[in-house]
Amino acid sequence: MAHATQETAVRTNVVVRALIYTGLLFFAGYYLVPLYVMLVNSVKPLDEIRQGDMMSLPALFTLDPWYSAWSTAQIGVQPTGLKPYFINSIVMVVPAVAISTLLGALNGYVLTKWRFRGDGIVFGLLLFACFIPFQIVLIPMARLLGLVGLAGSVSGLVLVHVVYGLGFTTLFFRNYYDAFPTELIRAAQIDGAGFFRIFWRILLPSSGPIIVVTVIWQFTNIWNDFLFGVSFSDVDSQPVTVALNNLVSSSTGVKEYNVHFAGAVLAALPTLIVYIVSGRYFVRGLMAGAVKG
Amino acid sequence: MAFLEISDLYKRFGAVDALKGINLAVEEGGFLVLVGPSGCGKSTLLNTIAGLESITSGEIRINDRAVNNLHPSQRDIAMVFQSYALYPNMTVAQNIAFGMEMRGVPRAEREKAVAEVAKTLQISHLLDRKPSQLSGGQRQRVAMGRALVRNPQVFLFDEPLSNLDAKLRVDMRTEIKRLHQAMKTTIVYVTHDQIEAMTLATQIAVLRDGVLQQFGTPHEIYNNPANIFVADFMGSPAMNLIPARIEANGGGVAVVMTRDGSEPLQLKVADGKLSAHAGRDVIFGLRPEAITDLSGADRTSPRVVNAECHVEVVEPAGADTYVVTRLGGREVIGRMRSDMHVAPHSTVPFAFNMDKAVFFDPESELRIA
Numbered sequence: 143m144a145h146a147t148q149e150t151a152v153r154t155n156v157v158v159r160a161l162i163y164t165g166l167l168f169f170a171g172y173y174l175v176p177l178y179v180m181l182v183n184s185v186k187p188l189d190e191i192r193q194g195d196m197m198s199l200p201a202l203f204t205l206d207p208w209y210s211a212w213s214t215a216q217i218g219v220q221p222t223g224l225k226p227y228f229i230n231s232i233v234m235v236v237p238a239v240a241i242s243t244l245l246g247a248l249n250g251y252v253l254t255k256w257r258f259r260g261d262g263i264v265f266g267l268l269l270f271a272c273f274i275p276f277q278i279v280l281i282p283m284a285r286l287l288g289l290v291g292l293a294g295s296v297s298g299l300v301l302v303h304v305v306y307g308l309g310f311t312t313l314f315f316r317n318y319y320d321a322f323p324t325e326l327i328r329a330a331q332i333d334g335a336g337f338f339r340i341f342w343r344i345l346l347p348s349s350g351p352i353i354v355v356t357v358i359w360q361f362t363n364i365w366n367d368f369l370f371g372v373s374f375s376d377v378d379s380q381p382v383t384v385a386l387n388n389l390v391s392s393s394t395g396v397k398e399y400n401v402h403f404a405g406a407v408l409a410a411l412p413t414l415i416v417y418i419v420s421g422r423y424f425v426r427g428l429m430a431g432a433v434k435g
Numbered sequence: 436m437a438f439l440e441i442s443d444l445y446k447r448f449g450a451v452d453a454l455k456g457i458n459l460a461v462e463e464g465g466f467l468v469l470v471g472p473s474g475c476g477k478s479t480l481l482n483t484i485a486g487l488e489s490i491t492s493g494e495i496r497i498n499d500r501a502v503n504n505l506h507p508s509q510r511d512i513a514m515v516f517q518s519y520a521l522y523p524n525m526t527v528a529q530n531i532a533f534g535m536e537m538r539g540v541p542r543a544e545r546e547k548a549v550a551e552v553a554k555t556l557q558i559s560h561l562l563d564r565k566p567s568q569l570s571g572g573q574r575q576r577v578a579m580g581r582a583l584v585r586n587p588q589v590f591l592f593d594e595p596l597s598n599l600d601a602k603l604r605v606d607m608r609t610e611i612k613r614l615h616q617a618m619k620t621t622i623v624y625v626t627h628d629q630i631e632a633m634t635l636a637t638q639i640a641v642l643r644d645g646v647l648q649q650f651g652t653p654h655e656i657y658n659n660p661a662n663i664f665v666a667d668f669m670g671s672p673a674m675n676l677i678p679a680r681i682e683a684n685g686g687g688v689a690v691v692m693t694r695d696g697s698e699p700l701q702l703k704v705a706d707g708k709l710s711a712h713a714g715r716d717v718i719f720g721l722r723p724e725a726i727t728d729l730s731g732a733d734r735t736s737p738r739v740v741n742a743e744c745h746v747e748v749v750e751p752a753g754a755d756t757y758v759v760t761r762l763g764g765r766e767v768i769g770r771m772r773s774d775m776h777v778a779p780h781s782t783v784p785f786a787f788n789m790d791k792a793v794f795f796d797p798e799s800e801l802r803i804a
């Protein structure tokens with residue numbers, strides 16, 4: 143009797159599992175199709191695409207579109223490819239992520255462990271930054287960048303992204319450090335560690351998960367940003383997102399779809415890599431924040 | 436001049452007065468235990484001594500030096516926290532050495548000091564582990580090690596044993612006592628547990644709502660409580676506190692308590708001080724161990740009064756049997772020998788050791804005799 147029910151249980155379990163996996167596979171496929179289309183068409187000669195079948199595998203495999211997208215395609219007036227803009231993006235995203243993460247961590251540290259009168263209001267105002275739509279700040283920000291002499295430069299973009307990201311990074315770190323035992327800070331104070339030493343030696347080494355979450359969040363947001371990039375950059379400081387747009391929408395000559403596809407994959411590659419490398423930590427970090435620090 | 440002196444200490448958190456005029460003085464090598472109910476200000480007082488909380492007014496002196504405005508690291512104190520507060524990212528050895536590292540002690544010297552302390556606390560085999568790989572008792576030892584290695588003028592402990600299981604707590608209590616006797620360093624120790632307080636302290640301070648209720652040796656606190664709160668707080672089971680009346684009785688005075696279903700119980704007391712209160716209501720306090728069976732009564736006491744009382748409940752507790760009767764409308768617990776076979780709802784003779792009796796004013800709750 144007991145044996146029979148157990149068997150039924152196992153069988154229903156199998157059926158349920160099959161259904162779940164079918165569903166998951168369907169959705170995975172659904173999300174992977176665009177990537178497939180991009181990859182497949184980026185290694186076809188243009189003629190083959192013109193013949194109309196977007197889904198078929200390449201008859202003639204070529205890496206020329208990639209080469210072209212990277213270093214020879216016409217973007218704006220110069221045939222430079224995406225390369226210089228890709229470098230612009232990296233030069234922008236690395237300091238912007240590093241600075242906004244570090245400042246967020248410092249803010250979180252002060253807001254939870256060195257509380258002061260009115261700290262709640264300061265935090266509230268910082269949070270407010272998370273809810274301001276990008277478009278609203280465009281004009282004041284342009285004016286500000288002009289005033290400090292950073293208009294049209296990569297440094298200007300770094301500043302904009304740091305300022306805009308601070309709300310989120312502060313929120314992440316504040317919530318994480320809120321659960322961090324205050325007694326540890328006190329013990330370190332008695333041991334003679336000062337404000338920054340406590341931060342470097344005690345708090346930061348214990349912040350792995352939330353650093354990963356913040357870095358991924360900031361990296362994808364800043365790398366993928368288009369609006370600030372297009373609004374505040376000059377020809378020689380444009381990030382790759384803007385360059386990609388210029389590549390795709392340049393009106394001269396024929397539309398080189400294979401080059402566009404290759405360029406799009408190139409532009410998306412860094413965020414993809416960041417996700418693949420640290421996605422596991424991302425989920426773990428989000429959990430750590432949600433349940434208990 | 437006392438070693439640790441706290442005078443007129445006030446601490447205010449916004450609208451909350453956490454400490455209201457605390458005065459304490461501990462001799463060098465003393466073991467002061469702070470007890471009181473939750474939220475009475477024990478941790479706050481300890482933190483002000485450590486310098487982790489600023490004070491609103493008053494003065495704290497350690498070894499004749501005012502430390503009010505000194506940073507915690509400069510007060511020459513070490514603290515053991517309830518949660519142990521071990522740095523999770525460092526090994527046990529690094530945890531113990533962190534303070535020395537901050538003070539710029541050379542590496543060789545640090546290692547030597549860590550090894551020494553680890554040996555005293557028997558944690559040498561744990562030095563390379565992270566705190567997360569330790570049991571509660573081991574973490575406790577490491578936390579003590581971190582304090583010991585500083586060799587401070589004053590140790591501060593905030594409920595260091597409250598996260599341990601009952602058996603380990605008793606072991607560590609003995610160990611702390613042993614360490615204190617070996618080092619003779621002044622200690623201030625916070626606990627909820629009044630048995631811990633009685634066993635460890637050379638002096639106990641009982642706090643309530645930020646006000647010091649009584650400050651004295653464990654013996655004084657236990658036998659001569661200054662008010663009803665202290666009497667009730669210290670001791671387990673708690674002191675019997677019985678509403679009663681003082682009446683003139685022949686040459687002396689007697690304390691009279693009402694009883695259900697029989698005439699009031701009169702117990703003779705000879706204290707001259709009480710005669711001033713004749714005809715007035717008082718709270719009569721007597722600890723369970725002063726209410727016994729006849730043969731269990733203290734033979735050396737000159738003033739044991741016997742009386743028959745009705746037994747409501749009998750609670751055997753191994754070594755003793757607690758017998759509950761009712762006087763003045765309150766449950767009164769007596770402690771009898773376990774081989775006394777007392778039946779519930781019977782009437783048996785009780786011996787009241789009136790030598791141990793204390794009396795309080797029911798209005799002010801203060802001790803009157």
Ligand SMILES: Nc1ncnc2c1ncn2[C@@H]1O[C@H](COP(=O)(O)OP(=O)(O)OP(=O)(O)O)[C@@H](O)[C@H]1O
Nearest residue numbers: 448451453471472473474475476477478479480627
């Ligand atoms: N940072 C703070 N801000 C406001 N009020 C506080 C703060 N710290 C403590 N208090 C208040 O001060 C009073 C004393 O707190 P304290 O932590 O000293 O109690 P305690 O005796 O240690 O209690 P427990 O036995 O529960 O640890 C409490 O009423 C508490 O709410």
Ligand SMILES: [Mg+2]
Nearest residue numbers: 477478479593
């Ligand atoms: Mg406390």
